[in-house]
Amino acid sequence: MQPGATITDGAGEPISFPFTGDRFEIRQGDHVFGVHAPARTTFTRSGNAIDASAGTAYLVLSAVPESGLSLDRLQQYAFAVPRNTTMDYSYDPAAGQVEQQWSVQTDALQGSNHDTVQGWLQHQYAETTNDLHFTGATYATPRGTMKTTIGHDGWTLDYAFTGITPTGASPEGQDERDVLRQYLSDYATKTTYGGDTYWGGKDLQQLAEYMTVARQIGDTDDERKLQATLTKALTDWYTYSTGGERALLRHVPDVEGADRLR
Known part of the structure; x- marks a missing residue:
């Protein structure tokens, strides 16, 4: 216990030691802790330490709230x-x-x-x-x-729960299709990708998703551009060149021997 803590029964009345019973509260600061024990357990106190009688099979501690559950009521459920x-x-x-x-x-x-x-x-x-x-x-x-x-x-x-929509619905009107095609065309000009597993991984996923959308709406030109960039990136990741420091697979022994992309 902390210095200054008080020991009380369920009604908040101080108890003295040695004490024989099956429950009491420790009040310290703004917190109240319940101690629950088998019937007729004897407790002794020495300074800020409280000991249960020899042979006590178990003790249960509870956090007694300000309202709703008293020490006596918590006693009913403490041993489950x-x-x-x-x-x-x-x-x-x-x-x-x-x-x-x-x-x-x-x-x-x-x-x-x-x-x-x-x-x-x-x-x-x-x-x-x-x-x-x-x-x-x-x-x-x-x-x-x-x-x-x-x-x-x-x-x-x-x-x-009405489900998860990982991608948008197909465009309905020509205006929406034109906007989508412009998005695809702009992104298809991207031919670079990250060399680490976080940002590089995002690039691979985005390239694949944009390529899939282009295929779905029949935008074959942008689909080919995106596929070419994705193929280049995957080939780079799965091909090792001596002295390379990006987009490669290597063993990292200090991470529990796991294989990691770096």
């Missing part, structure tokens, strides 16, 4: 230890809906209660239709407010 979390899903393309079924496998350190306190991030509860029954307890995270529920299975989240 999560071992595995699974998410099964189904996708209905016609309805544009993805349904997720979440469950947590827990081991009960004592008793038979397998329910635990499960946290949910903002993208899970704010962007879905769900059956989550929140406790009122929240925690701050880098990804927004985490809300909590009690249970170990049966959580359903429905996301609206």
Whole structure:
């Protein structure tokens, strides 16, 4: 514990040591930590250290929130230890809906209660239709407010999902086709490419995508130009020349022996 920390029961009343019981709170700074133990565990204190009686099989620590979950309520779920979390899903393309079924496998350190306190991030509860029954307890995270529920299975989240469009739709009118042809013609004048795996890799992908679009709209001249540049780039990448420092494959021993493009 930090110097100045106080030890209290669930009602916030100070406790003295030696203490025999199954729960208490450590309050230090703006934080409250719960300590959960088997019944009739004896604790002793020496300075800022607290020891449990010999033979104590386990201790559970919890972060007691400002509201929603008290120390006494957390005691009910403290001994269900999560071992595995699974998410099964189904996708209905016609309805544009993805349904997720979440469950947590827990081991009960004592008793038979397998329910635990499960946290949910903002993208899970704010962007879905769900059956989550929140406790009122929240925690701050880098990804927004985490809300909590009690249970170990049966959580359903429905996301609206209409698919991903990796490329634009085919142009409909002649004006759109003319604009697209101009884009292709401008890009087809590009005959250079990067020599590293990041920017060079982007160039290879773009050349292939532009070439594919040119083929789809019948722009054979630009397709040939793009194919020629792409062929030149790929040949360069897969051909080693002595003394070359770009667009080559080489072994990098200091990266766990992995083969890397450099």
